[in-house]
Amino acid sequence: MSILCIVDDKHVPLYRIMWVSALPHYCGSPECQHEGDYEVRLEQGEVVWATQQERDRVIEALEAWQGGLGSPEDEDPW
Numbered sequence: 873m874s875i876l877c878i879v880d881d882k883h884v885p886l887y888r889i890m891w892v893s894a895l896p897h898y899c900g901s902p903e904c905q906h907e908g909d910y911e912v913r914l915e916q917g918e919v920v921w922a923t924q925q926e927r928d929r930v931i932e933a934l935e936a937w938q939g940g941l942g943s944p945e946d947e948d949p950w
């Protein structure tokens with residue numbers, strides 16, 4: 873079981889994910905690059921954009937992970 877999941881071609885550690893959007897993004901801007909993508913919010917206000925398939929995998933991984941393995945409280949990565 874990896875604590876990384878791939879979102880938008882990036883390996884994102886599950887423990888950095890704050891929340892995952894339930895609905896596809898829509899803001900009405902004609903220049904928006906992310907319409908129909910799902911917002912994945914990380915710590916420090918960072919955002920990555922997931923396809924529906926990636927979003928489903930992220931949620932599956934989060935549910936399987938249960939917050940234990942690799943948690944920053946268990947082991948200081950620095």
Ligand SMILES: [Zn+2]
Binds near residue numbers: 900901905
């Ligand atoms: Zn937008």
